[in-house]
Amino acid sequence: MIRYINEPKMKARTYFLFFMMMVSTGCVETIVMDPDEENLPVVVSCILEQGQSKLTLNLQYVKGKSMDEYIPVEDAKVYIKELKGFERTVDFKHSEGSVWVTRPDPFFSILPQMSYALYIEIPGREMIMAETTVPSNRVIPEVVKKWSDTVAEIEDFYFQTGLEDGSQTAPVWIFATKGKHTDGESKKNRYSLLVTDHPYADPVNATGLRFSDLPIEGDPVPPDTHLMYTWPAFREMRRRMPDLPLYEGFIRLDHLDNNPFHLLAGPLRYKESYQDHLDFFFVSEEYDRYLRSVYIKDRQLETDLTSIFSTDMVYTNIKGGIGIFAGISRNNLMFLVN
């Protein structure tokens, strides 16, 4: 049975208390967001490259937003183990800061198509581990040149692997670099735009420019074009091929198979002799996912209002931590010769 508060003073007091309760809840509290140090997740970064004998690993804690520096992990047991063959185990030793390295071992190197497991034991924490398989770099396309029947000119050149039908490689990231591969790797040496008609090219970094927009420095071509045997091929390709989009910085392929494909980079240079090459990086599935998500994160418009709603974590294959443990192998191919 409901009892009514009829007594006037009681009514007024009730209403006042109710109002004060509502008013008192109108305060805003301070937000403390940084995770406390005891619970800082561990970040593991280790890339195994085919042929490496000395391995490097970065081990540190996530930095709270308001913290100034990263806190390295200096007390741990870290080792890597082959999961096939001899199942060798190699230990890491703390070097400095967050860097851990293995001792050089002439009998140990990273092998293609070998699977590795990484183990990290930090006192007071659960075991951290990850696995990866290093892809092989044995398969790279060859340059196939098609000569004109009438003049000493290349009509077309394309790439083709010798893979059997149905075979395919790991995901591959292709960069075009000016100069020989021995000239060293630097982003400045890289061509900024690439184009391809490969059916598995990832549009993640496609730009708004087209193949027809690919500039050639030094146009118009001087009369001695027969010496520049690649130029007619470029023009022919530009005329015959669909006006494909240009890709920024690299081309990522889900995999390579035996399908022929064209690939060019630019802006093209005309003036002096040069040798350019393509760098093929075959990456493990984990690194492919990781790199792709890092790239997308990096390229989204950070100051767009909607960027504050970014929610996705970058991929990680570290169990018990975050970061990446992956394998890559590389190869290169000279392709633009003047």
Place this chain on the structure above:
Amino acid sequence: MGNPAFNVKDLLTVLVSFVVLLPGQPLHSQTRSTYISEMSFLKEKYNVTFIYDTSLPMNAACWSARDRISLKLSLRDLFYGSGIDYEVIGRTIILCWADKAVDYEEPPVVFDTLRPSNYDGALKDTLRAARVEADRVVNRDAGTRIVELPAIRTMVSATGESDAVKYIQTLPGVSTGGEGSSAIYVRGGNIGSNLTTLDGVPIYGGSHLLGLTSAYPTDIVSSLSFRVGGFHGDESNITASHIDVRTESGSFTKSSYSVSASTFILGGTISMPLVKNKVSLLGSVRVSPLGPAFRVVQAAAGGALDSLSRPRAVVYDAFAKVKWLIDDDNNLSLSVFSSKDAYSYRYSSSYESMGWDNLIVNAHHDGRIGRRWSIEDGVAYNHFSGRQGIIRIMGGTVNNLAVISTLDEVTADVVFSRTLGRGGDLRLGVRERFAIFNPGTSATFKGVGPLQPLDSPRTDHISHSNITTLHAQWDLSRERFELMASGKMNAYGADDPGIRKWNRSFDSEGSLLVRLNLFRWLSLEATTDRTVQYYHTLEGLPLGWNVDLLVPTNPSRPPEQARQNYAGLFLSFGQHRVTAGAYEKKMSNLVYFLDASRMFSSAIVGWSHNIMVGSGTSRGVELLYEKDGDRLDWRVAYTLSKTDRTFEGVNEGVVFPAKFDRRHILNATASFTLVDNQRCAFALTGLYTWQSGHWETVAAGEYPAVDAFKMTVFPTLDYHSGVNNYEMPPYVRLDLGCSLNLKTKHPQELTFGLYNVLNRHNPFTVFYDDRSREWRQVSLIPIMPSFSYSYQSGVVGKTLIIRR
């Protein structure tokens, strides 16, 4: 490739839901009587009052209907084909000519009632009494709420504009989205799980003013039902709730108009006969002076708008409806609804824009076939477009990108209704819906950068879908119980962009509602629903901005399904009513849009690859207490619920809370009438809401990226411990308002309100500012005054029925 979801169990469910009764011989005696005699009998039997214009032929002969099982059926059969219309308000039944509107303010002739009363105040007093009485009646539809339009108008909103959605947001089981927005999350569903229809046609862009109010004016609304369970047969393609908005018809006898002004909207409505007693027109236009208001505010605030500058806005809606009374049995209506929202602003170094449009053309026919059958049929065209645009300098080049989504839909449907006498009422129908989707298409692009040009094949996202729905509904009403059973069978087909092959599936749906009237003061009710939805909404911002992508189902994005059960009781004693119930809901094939902020990044080319499909559950307890007094009305609604989501590729497959999983939701409203006499009425209103905070995914830390190829610019990544890993502080708000109704020959209404009286900066999200090296929060609406004014020339305040 078909994807049939049809099995024997579903067939049995559908068949049980279809109650096929043989066309019956007349079940009632055909006794001649007179209207006055029948009305006298019904008055005594059901304790009702009849009020009618004495020009009505009450002494004319008619068929007796006194042996029907309910008052509703008696009235229907008594006045069928007589040219007399009736309206039931509580225990008062108002009769009038079918082609005339009752002029409540200035009745043309002397009233007569079956209860003697003073003429001057008879109608008004009786209506007021009837209204109060109606709220005390236990025997009514499940969750039916009778609310006068003034009650909604007095709800304080940030815009000053009355909006039924704001009222719905205070009901149990409803969680709100961003502050002040029209986003609602009903029993654990997503925004896209709700459907708002205007005379049966969906409104996909249902909000105005950045989600602050609805896109349609309340002035054109004759009834509004909000249903969250026990869905009817003709309600389809939803899994959470249906806001069914029905519009008025224009007056067939007399012209009238009204004008209104609120903080952000100016409007006018006209109702008039085009051909007296034959063809009527109802028209409405609203325009927002928001654009100029923006400039004024910015000029006044100077730098107070932070990084926002040059705001522009174009907001309007228009509605027109022509109704033709063909004859006593048939009428035809044609209506057009159009709305537009367009906003642009400069934010930091970019120029951004967004907007959405609706265009609905609806032709509808109502008719009778014989004595027992009626037909409703119609054709509608529905166009919706949403767009976002950004102009930004990247890499030294101006980039101009617009993401446009469109949906064009054509719907044809027909429903046959028949009364089965003691067997109840039966409705059978079929609906055909064809749609063309083009979500996330980019347009106009220049410059370098990771964006996709317009004419690339990758930007062609056009796909088609077709839904054929057969539906049926059976209603059975007795004194002690009420039963509603509905079933639907859907045949769905859709193609994928650029691929001509159609994917098909068959899905069944069903709903059951049972109510037991144990005592006059106690009813028990239960509902169970199995629903299917074919349109997915890829949600970006939870503010009701209608810029979300609408995409059709395909094999990688199967139809969303929900199974919901509810049980509760309803108590009524004196002026008090209590509703208490509990529900549980399981959802499957929910979609999750990975990182909606990627809309303007490289992922634009492949938004379809950024969709994960998963499931969700929700459980809750809902309480509602209402008290209607002579002067003071209370309503307190409380919900305790838990809603979660699971997606295999999100949060490592671990269950996480839904973004607007608010554990506790408390809404308390009050209305106190200070003065109510023949000249004016003045009332104070208030709303207090306390809600648990929603969930945000907050990056509390960062770590370096490993980029072996040195291709990234920003080598640091944000660390989130999980999706929706941080519960925001509680949302608290107090609104106060007052309304003054001047009961002049041309009624006027003036409302003032203070939204967020506490000026509490309810945080919507938090982020870390690298420059100032501190955590900052984003709050949306501080204390905000609002007002609204309306002037009417003879249009009477209407009653909106909120059915829940």
